[in-house]
Amino acid sequence: MLKPVTSAASAIAAYDSVAKGAPGSIGGSIGKGLGTGGGAGDGGAFADLVKSAIQEAARIGKTAEQASIAAVNDRADIGKVVTAVAEAELTLQTVVTVRDRVIEAYREIMRMPI
């Protein structure tokens, strides 16, 4: 039986097992039944995608923070700071949206009557 989802990481892991068609899981049968989820080789692709997106967001956030500190200390170009902060905001928003969608999709699968 699948554990209830508690975090984005466990939701991603659940997605991963669905894509791999793990035996005994609900997702496995769904994946096979619908003919989706890709082959076993593509199993980690989605998890890797999410992971790399989160790492990228963290990197952009760091750049924005450094630019902000420079601006606060009067050492930065305002244009650069504004764009860096806006980029960081957008990237974080994207990551948060993807996280919420993943959890929502997982819950929807759990609610699905079989």
Add this chain to the structure above:
Amino acid sequence: MDFATLPLFQAVKKRLNWLGQRQEVLSQNIANADTPGYRARDLKTYDFREIVRREAQQINMTVTGPNQMPGQRKRLRDFTEAETKIPYETRPDGNSVVIEEQMMKVGEAGLKHHLTTELYRKHMALFRMALGKE
């Protein structure tokens, strides 16, 4: 999780502190616009060297025996004030406050204050977004 120790928020706090103190000095200048012999003052900008120098000034002497006296240094203010080196003009009575110059500096301080608070607000919003509360 202590958000107050984040480098950005510490920098913002220091900056706001500096801007507040500068505003105080500038308003003092304007208040003394007609005082004979008054020289316009301004805060020195703070950089790493300045901060290290001021910290070093506040080191007290160590007392190793009961007969020694602790050479207490007085507590200094956070930022240094200095007379404006080249004021726009000095009146015959020795007063070097020019209202236009002071107003320009007040406007500049206001702009920087706005920038700093806006950055602070933005980064707080980023944290809030990550926590899932729009």
